[in-house]
Amino acid sequence: MTQTIHELPKPAxxxxxxxxxxxxxxxxxxSFGACPEAILDAQSAHRxxxxxxxxxxxxxxxxxKIDRARNALSGLVQCDPKDLVFVHNATTGVATVLDNLDLNEGDELLVTNCEYQACLNNFxxxxxxxxxxVTSVSLPWPIKSEEQVIxxxxxxVTDRTKIALLSLxxxxxxxxxxxxxxxxxLKERGVETxxxxxxxxGCIPMDINSWGAAYTTGNAHKWMCAPKGAAFLHVRSDLQDGFxxxxxxxxxxxxxGAGKKTGRSGFNHAFDYAGTDDVTMYLTIADCIDWFESNIEGGVNGNMQRNRDLCIQxxxxxxxxxGCTPPVPDSMLGPLSxxxxxxxxxxxxxxxxxLLSEFNIQIPVWGTPSGTxxxxxxxxxxxxxxxxxxxARALKIILQG
Ligand SMILES: Cc1ncc(COP(=O)(O)O)c(C=O)c1O
Structure with missing residues (x-):
């Protein structure tokens, strides 16, 4: 990167x-969430x-120790801790679910054109x-209302649709x-999600139990600022047998039998020890929640609200x-826009x-579904x-000269 000729703005x-x-x-x-130094220290201590x-x-x-992390995370995402296990990233979560589905020739798997490429590749x-x-539907861009997305x-959806992939x-x-x-x-049409x-x-308030998806996977290494490789998979209780x-x-x-010895279900036992592996990133999840509590007004929840407000501003x-128009209603935004x-x-x-070489700004610029x-x-x-x-000033200079 070349040295910037501009004075850089102060972060928070x-x-x-x-x-x-x-x-x-x-x-x-x-894309990649930074982790506070104190949390990396906590991970080192676990190691x-x-x-x-x-x-x-x-x-x-x-x-x-895994139970402590599971209990802490399940409080935040609102689910029974027994239904939640750890995986190293959301892509693994999606691949794991797909590997457990009983699919046959002619079954349909529903996705949108805005799903993440790695997940689509596994589909x-x-x-x-x-x-x-795989059947892909196109979401509108720009978006006027939630109804358009629905x-x-x-x-x-057809009579053959078995499962849908939706990003939160x-x-x-x-x-x-x-x-x-x-x-x-979707469930009413016989389609699980x-x-x-x-x-x-840490990105959007979550309520897994009341949402009722068959499977939910999510990253702690993004908006909860956990070390990389910390993610979870929630499997609804009626689907855990043999998963x-x-x-x-x-x-x-x-x-x-093994789960009886470690005091957990077979489902939990299988994921809690899936071969010799580094599990310290999972263990820090409880530390992350404490870090937000001690450092940010309102803890994780207060931070989500603060980020969303600043994002809209x-x-x-x-x-x-x-001189452009916001492409999405505020009600459909979190900390990304x-x-x-x-x-x-x-x-x-x-x-x-x-943006990077002249202004030292690290930010994605890419095509949208409508070609803009x-x-x-x-x-x-x-x-x-x-x-x-x-x-905003940098974009104006680059775009308008
Ligand atoms: C919507 C969505 N799904 C899945 C992923 C994959 O996450 P990971 O690389 O942690 O598996 C990402 C990554 O940015 C994402 O934005």
Whole structure:
């Protein structure tokens, strides 16, 4: 990166607790979420503790420590802790569910054009393996109302549809889908939902129990600022029997018996020890919740509200500076917002590269479903309004010369 010729805006004071390069205006928490130094220290402490006596850790202590993390996370996402297990990322969560489904030739798997590519790739692979067919519906862009999204999704349902993949918040367009309405509507048509809440805990208030999706997977390593590799999979209680991780381990032949010894269900037991692995990223989830509680007014919930408010404020000021219209109603936004840029002759890649090389701004610029070029802003606790004012000026210079 070249040294910027501009004075960089100050981030929010809490920035000092993160390890982010101060010479970068980091506006892409949505792709990779930064982790506070104190949480990385907590993870190191868990690692050192394990290394002191590895048999004690894996055979005895880790079970209770995983339960502590599970209890803390289930309080935040509102579900019974017994229904929740850990996986290393949301992509693994989706792949695990697909691996457990009983699919046959001619079955249909419903997705939208705004689902995350890695998840779509796993759907395509499953379709190849089973003879099922992936049906993709297009969500409108720009979006006027939740009803438009509901109509688009439901238009893809047929008598052969078995499962639908829906993001809680879409990656490319940053919109919160109306899943409270969609999950029961799909269920009524005999279609279960995999809810992709990669942007879930710490991003949007979650209520897994009342939403009722068959499967929900989500990342703690995004908006909860956990170390990388911390994610969860929730499986509704009526679907847990025989549900296994992608890799089965030592106790696979008698999970229920083994679970009795560790005081948990066979489902929990299978995921809590899925081969020798680093589990310390999961253990820090409770530490993350405490970190938010001690450092941010209102804890995780207060931070979600703060980020959403700042996101709407930032989007409005960028739209005003560039003379463009907000493409999504405020009610469908969390801490992400995608803004169409006025058309010009530069590609998305060129604009993104210039933002980084000339202004030191790390932010995605990409195509939208309707073919426009858009910038996606992310707002996390360490971001300040001054950073978005700086982004707006930088975009104006790049786009208008
Ligand atoms: C909506 C959505 N789903 C899934 C993922 C994949 O997450 P991971 O790379 O942690 O598996 C992402 C990543 O950004 C995402 O935005």
């Amino acid at each position: 004071p809490i920035f000092d607790q993160f390890l982010i390069d101060p010479n970068v205006v980091y506006l892409n928490h949505g 050192l503790d394990a290394e002191r006596e590895l048999v004690r850790f894996y055979v005895k202590d880790s079970w209770g 395509a692979r499953t379709a190849d393996r089973t003879g099922a067919k 109509d688009a999704v439901m238009s893809g 918040v879409t990656s490319s367009t940053g919109i919160r889908l109306p899943i409270e309405q969609l999950i029961p509507m 995999i809810l992709d809440a990669a942007h879930g805990p 296994t991780p992608l890799v089965v381990s030592n106790d696979a032949l008698d999970l229920k 930032a989007r409005d000021l960028i739209c005003e500076e560039l 995608t803004i169409d840029l006025p058309s010009g002759n530069q590609t998305a890649r060129e604009i993104k590269d210039r 070029i858009a910038v996606r802003i992310s707002v996390q606790a360490y971001n300040s309004i001054e950073q978005y004012q700086y982004l």
